[in-house]
Amino acid sequence: MNVMRGQIKISPNNMAARVNLLTEIESGGFTRVIAPKPKADRQPATKIVLKNETYGESTDAIADEIADCIGIKPKAIKPLGRAGKIHLLLFDGTHKSRDIMENFKRSERKFFCAPSIKVEPFRENPKHIIQCKKCYAFDHSKQSCYGKQEEPQIIITTPEGTTTKVCRNCKEEDHGANNASCPVFKKIIARQIEQAEAKQTKKEERIKRSVVRERENKMAAVV
Ligand SMILES: [Zn+2]
Ligand SMILES: [Zn+2]
Numbered sequence: 001m002n003v004m005r006g007q008i009k010i011s012p013n014n015m016a017a018r019v020n021l022l023t024e025i026e027s028g029g030f031t032r033v034i035a036p037k038p039k040a041d042r043q044p045a046t047k048i049v050l051k052n053e054t055y056g057e058s059t060d061a062i063a064d065e066i067a068d069c070i071g072i073k074p075k076a077i078k079p080l081g082r083a084g085k086i087h088l089l090l091f092d093g094t095h096k097s098r099d100i101m102e103n104f105k106r107s108e109r110k111f112f113c114a115p116s117i118k119v120e121p122f123r124e125n126p127k128h129i130i131q132c133k134k135c136y137a138f139d140h141s142k143q144s145c146y147g148k149q150e151e152p153q154i155i156i157t158t159p160e161g162t163t164t165k166v167c168r169n170c171k172e173e174d175h176g177a178n179n180a181s182c183p184v185f186k187k188i189i190a191r192q193i194e195q196a197e198a199k200q201t202k203k204e205e206r207i208k209r210s211v212v213r214e215r216e217n218k219m220a221a222v223v
Helices: 015-026 059-070 097-106 183-222
Strands: 002-004 007-009 046-050 076-080 086-091 119-121 153-157 163-167
Touching: 046 097, 059 076, 059 086, 059 097, 097 119
Parallel strands: none
Antiparallel strands: 002 007, 046 086, 046 119, 076 086, 153 163
């Protein structure tokens, strides 16, 4: 058990203890309890975007076709955007994105007889943020939250003695904590975009370096 910045962190050592603890806590009326799912349940899926158009095939049929093409069956398929245009393929997290892409590249079978199969790794939209729909904090999702259902706005009493509704997070009027115009919300999106850009720059630099290295190796071979 750890006490940090006003939070108490409890790490139960088995599932039964965890379930017991959560049941106790839920009935205890605490303001905010966050319990992320056990790591084993949290294996993130490997996401690949399929850009081949489909014509009314069911997601099951698409999954079977993908399995026939690359030998790995997606765990789930979700349509993205307009019907039949783009699909998100969710593979078991134990398969690396790079390996799946390689399998697609090597596949001799064409997806539903299409001339080519268009796939790319899924890129997380940095404007998409996780906000708990229960307590409106940004560090966890509703599924991990064992707190009470809160309102995006809270009522406070002003120094003048009147009451007013303000945002739960920034304490300003005119909006709720789930509104994208909230300064706290904006700050978190800005930070995510910044992190995504830094990651992209790093990746580009890495590619550039490997191209240079390859060229140098070739030169050395010629000499
Ligand atoms: Zn929450
Ligand atoms: Zn706000």
